[in-house]
Amino acid sequence: MKINANEIKVGMLIEYKDDLWEILKTQHVKPGKGGAFCQVEMKSINKNTKLNERFRSNDSIEKASIENIEFNYLYDDEINYYFINQKNFEQVEVKKDIIGEKGKLLKENLNVDLIFHEDKAIGIELPNQVQFKIKSTDVALKGQTVSSSYKPAILENDIKIQVPPFIESGDEILVDTRTIEYIKKV
Template identity: 30%
Template sequence: MMATTNDLKNGMVLNLDGQLWAVQWFQHHKPGKGGAVMRTKLKSVMTGKVVDRTFNADVKVDIAQVDKRDMHYLFHDGNGYVFMDSATYDQVTIADDVVGEAKDYLLDNGEAMVAVNDGQPLYIELPVSVELAVEYTEPGLQGDRSSGGTKPARLETGKEIQVPLFITAGEKVKVDTRDGSYLGRVSG
C-alpha cells in the first residue's frame, strides 16, 4: 500500500528496500530555505536496530500490511514458541529470535499480540504489565520494610528482576514488560 511521508503515524510499518521498519517517532520540519522534510526514528522489525531517517515531505513510501492478532502462548516445542490464534484456533510456531525478550514474560496460555506480514510473524507485543510468581529470592530481614532496598528475585519464567526486600518466594508480583521493573505485589 502506498502513502506519502505526510501520512506517517507512530507504530506504522514501512517497507523500505525490502526491509520492514516501524515508525517510532516522526516530526514535520520546515527549514528556512528549501522544502519541508519529515524526520523519523525507525526501528528495524527484524533486528531491533533504531535509525534516524529524513524524508522529503510528500515522498511516496510503501506501507507494509501488518496484521495484529490476539494469540495465546501454548508451549515451546524445541523449534520455537507455539501460539494459538484466539479467533481461528490456528496454531503457529514463532522462532526464538522473533519472540526475543518477550520470552521472559510468557506463561502458558498467556496473551500476546502477534504482528504478521504476509504470513510471517514479525514481532510480539505483550501487555504493558504481567503478573508472575517469584520462584526464588533470598529471605528478607524482619523489620526491613521501610529501607527502600531491593534484592534479586527469579521469576517463574527464569527472568531475574529487582524486588523490594519484603517480597518472598511464592508471592506474585506485577512486572513492567517494557523494562522488567517491579510494579507491585499482587494480593490474593
C-alpha cells in the same frame, strides 16, 4: 496505504526499498533555508539491520498493512514458539529470533496478539501485565528504610527484577511487560 512522511510515528511499520521497516526514532526538522524534512531511524524486520533515512515532508511512504490476531501460547522448543488460535484451533509456530527478548515473558496459556504481515508472523504484542511467582529473593534486612529500597529477586522464568522488601520467595506478583518492572503483589 500511502501516507505523507510527516505522518510517520515511532513503532509504525512501513514498506520501503522492498523490505519491511519498524520506525525507531523520528525527528521533524524545519531548517531556515529549504523545505521541511523528517529524519527517521528504522530497523528492518527481516534482515535486522538499521537505516537512517531523510524524507521530505511531501514524500509518500507505503504504510504496511498488518493484522493483529489473538493467539494462546502453548510451548517452545530450541527454535520456535508455538501458539494456537482459540477460535479456529489453527496452530502457528514463530521463530525465537523474531520474538526476541519478549519470549522470556511468555507463560503457558497466556493470550497474546501475533502481528501478521501478508500471512507471515512478524512480531508479538504481550498483555501489559503478566503474573509471575517469585522463585527466590534476598531476606529483607531489619532497620532498612522502607522508602525506595528495593531488593533483587528472580522470577519463575529466571528473569531478574527489583521488588519491595516485603516480597518473599513464593509470592505471586504482577510484572509490567513493557518495562519488566514490579507492579504489585497479588
